[in-house]
Amino acid sequence: MASLYKQRYTKRIPEDGEIVTVNGQRKVRVTAKDGRAKLYDCVIGRDGQPRMAGYSTTWSISYKDPYGIRRVRTTGCRDKTAARAVLSKIEQQLEQVKSGIIGKHELEMARHSEAPISVHFDDYMQHLEVKTIRGRSLCKDHKQGLRHRLAQIIEDCGIETLEDINVEAVEQWMLDAKEAGKSPRTVNTYRSAIVTFCNWAVKYKRLSSNPLASLFKADETEDIRHARRAMTKEEVARLLKVTELRPVAEFGRAVVKLPRKKGRRAAWTRESLTWDNIDAAYQRGAEALSKEQGKHALERYIKFGRLRKLQYRLLLTTGLRRNELKAVTPDRLVLSGANPRLSLPCTATKNGKAATIPLRPEIASELNRWIDEMGLFPTDRVFDPIIEIKVFNLDIAAAGIAKRDERGRVVDIHALRHTFGTHLALAGVPPRTAMAAMRHSKIDLTMNIYTDPALLDVAGAVNSLPDF
Numbered sequence: 001m002a003s004l005y006k007q008r009y010t011k012r013i014p015e016d017g018e019i020v021t022v023n024g025q026r027k028v029r030v031t032a033k034d035g036r037a038k039l040y041d042c043v044i045g046r047d048g049q050p051r052m053a054g055y056s057t058t059w060s061i062s063y064k065d066p067y068g069i070r071r072v073r074t075t076g077c078r079d080k081t082a083a084r085a086v087l088s089k090i091e092q093q094l095e096q097v098k099s100g101i102i103g104k105h106e107l108e109m110a111r112h113s114e115a116p117i118s119v120h121f122d123d124y125m126q127h128l129e130v131k132t133i134r135g136r137s138l139c140k141d142h143k144q145g146l147r148h149r150l151a152q153i154i155e156d157c158g159i160e161t162l163e164d165i166n167v168e169a170v171e172q173w174m175l176d177a178k179e180a181g182k183s184p185r186t187v188n189t190y191r192s193a194i195v196t197f198c199n200w201a202v203k204y205k206r207l208s209s210n211p212l213a214s215l216f217k218a219d220e221t222e223d224i225r226h227a228r229r230a231m232t233k234e235e236v237a238r239l240l241k242v243t244e245l246r247p248v249a250e251f252g253r254a255v256v257k258l259p260r261k262k263g264r265r266a267a268w269t270r271e272s273l274t275w276d277n278i279d280a281a282y283q284r285g286a287e288a289l290s291k292e293q294g295k296h297a298l299e300r301y302i303k304f305g306r307l308r309k310l311q312y313r314l315l316l317t318t319g320l321r322r323n324e325l326k327a328v329t330p331d332r333l334v335l336s337g338a339n340p341r342l343s344l345p346c347t348a349t350k351n352g353k354a355a356t357i358p359l360r361p362e363i364a365s366e367l368n369r370w371i372d373e374m375g376l377f378p379t380d381r382v383f384d385p386i387i388e389i390k391v392f393n394l395d396i397a398a399a400g401i402a403k404r405d406e407r408g409r410v411v412d413i414h415a416l417r418h419t420f421g422t423h424l425a426l427a428g429v430p431p432r433t434a435m436a437a438m439r440h441s442k443i444d445l446t447m448n449i450y451t452d453p454a455l456l457d458v459a460g461a462v463n464s465l466p467d468f
Helices: 080-099 104-114 117-130 140-156 167-179 184-203 233-252 278-292 295-318 322-327 361-374 389-398 415-426 431-438 443-449 458-463
Strands: 003-005 008-011 018-022 025-031 037-044 050-055 060-064 070-074 255-258 267-270 341-344 355-358
Touching (some): 060 080, 117 184, 140 167, 140 184, 278 295, 295 361, 415 431
Antiparallel strands (some): 037 050, 255 267, 341 355
16 A cells, blocks of 8 residues: 655754743744744654654655565655655556556566666665675775766766666767776776676666667777886896895995085985995895894894795796785695695685696795794785885886886886796797686787787797798
């Protein structure tokens, strides 16, 4: 049975409000903006304090849907006659469901199509709060970014209900965003947000089909803003040496006097660590640490360097991603026998599949030695802390490795994975084997993205041809 009513609400009594008794009932008298006094019912709130109660200015309706669930919605009408017309329409639809003229799902979709887009937006964000992917909840930053992008595209496209979502409007928004300077990858993140929202609406019977199913993607191949390059064998050797020495060498940087400005005190700074001065700085740093803080402090900083170097070596020889280092614990390592290996759970990998990764014997020995020295328990993290990008940038600067080359390609932590893939190709590893080592789903990704053609000996390959 459907009913028409005005929703009752309560709120805090304002400072100018006065509790009075009228006809034996407690009321709250409040002076309105026009200077006239208004009376509200006085009720006791959950906190035991008096509150003022009133009724909404618009009419609401309450009814049971075809599934027997009590639904309450506002008509948005201040006039009771108009509100009755809305109620009559809903009662007519319910009768049509009972008689079999329309289905239950069709009625639900009709109800959802009339609701403001803000209602669906809030329901979708609530859905993301409880959603899990391969046993992991969505991270806070991802949800905030998704909220921002979805809200932006809804506002710019003037979407007020689900029926307003159409391919033409979103296509035009993508073109305008590209002309405004957004990269194709950024445009695609906005596209993904609205398309995923529509897929959710289809799944939960709010839309019959996804209106953006045919929406094209922006082409990212011609505008890669963050291209990475692989490192050479010599660069890797310098990086590993500098990484091990730098924690101690930081305490041995020589003093450099700066030019004295007129009327100011003499100024000085510390020299930057480079490939040429890292050994001398290490010696000075070791002496300074032993003298000022003692032998144990020196050993602690030496271990910092060993830990970071071990992380780099593991990334370079396995192709692990930085975040996957967090899942490396002693109980997931098999370091003895003919086939040392690391087992990653599905919750730690990017594709959500458990992986077994072979380890080189020297890496397995170093890991075993580190675990024994640190006295780690089976479930302790082997790598704590994990490498930070700021620390990595200081390491490559001291190793004389340019952060960005003449083609605009960068060297960052993920570039170690590119280095792994490229050197597999240089070693003559078959592409299908390299694809399995990289844990890729497509061979194109292994050969085109994670293999740096600048390091491949193309000239040698051409010279190996017979003399035609």
